Amino acid sequence: MSESTSLPALPDEDWSRVLCVVAHPDDMEYGTSAAVATWTRRGIAVTYLLLTSGEAGMQAPPEEVGPIRAAEQRRACDTVGVGELIIL
Secondary structure, eight states: OOSOOSOOOOOOTTOOEEEEEESSTTTTTTTTHHHHHHHHHTTOEEEEEESSOSOTTOSSOHHHHHHHHHHHHHHHHHHHTOOEEEEO
């Protein structure tokens, strides 16, 4: 195949805010955190909205795992400059 399989860059020069919606803690860190860090360094306000706290299916009870996963996600947000983290 001679055509390029890469996607063209998404024009983001005029963005001021980004909302990232994912199912679980750490979903953004698999492949997207580099883009998020680039945006936040440019002054774009990024919010993460997680649909769950990721406590289901873990070895410890949900009431123990939920706060641990939330704290881990907050540290990940701090690393890439995400200001607001919302967990439903």
